[in-house]
Amino acid sequence: MTPDFSKYTDGLMPTIIQDASTKQVLMLGFMNAAALEKTRQEGKVTFYSRSKQRLWTKGETSANFLLVKEILVDCDADTLLIKADPQGPTCHTGTISCFGTANDVFSLQVLENIIRDRKNNPTEKSYTASLFAKGINKIAQKVGEEAVEIVIEAKDDNRELFLGEAADLMFHYLVLLQVKGYGLEDVLEVLEARHKK
Structure with missing residues (x-):
């Protein structure tokens, strides 16, 4: 299924990142069509940063990249799920997950x-x-x-x-x-x- 970015006035689609091995949810970001295309081409998760107002590859400064294993679109074509191999902590706080559950298990x-x-x-x-x-x-x-x-x-x-x-x-x-x-x-x-x- 093809994601339908037109469902959002800003063209930014919610994108859930999941650890491909542990199935743990790592973070939520936003992608536009250009971010998705770059993600597919380079194999590294790239978002559209709302604060920086530009494409932003996760790990571009920390080297904690999210290497893409699989990209899925939900049944309404308005949310992405990316299964990835994290190359270090995902969260800027230093934890594996932005939801803080990684240290529990x-x-x-x-x-x-x-x-x-x-x-x-x-x-x-x-x-x-x-x-x-x-x-x-x-x-x-x-x-x-x-x-x-x-x-x-x-x-x-x-x-x-x-x-x-x-x-x-x-x-x-x-x-x-x-x-x-x-x-x-x-x-x-x-x-x-x-x-x-």
């Missing part, structure tokens, strides 16, 4: 977003940022070390130690995915393709 996607943010906005006190600074060889080595440690713990019956090593492996694996330019969604696509065979 922890998930692998939330952790992945935090890791991505540490990569894009490193700080000296961040262990994650220090891993990125050491480079891919050190990160890959760390994943290997954690894999060996979980195998060792698997042979015993200590729940706490085993799950601790599982968490360490998962964390460093997510860091490795990020340094390679991939995310959990890319891995899930491969698993989904295998599942369909």
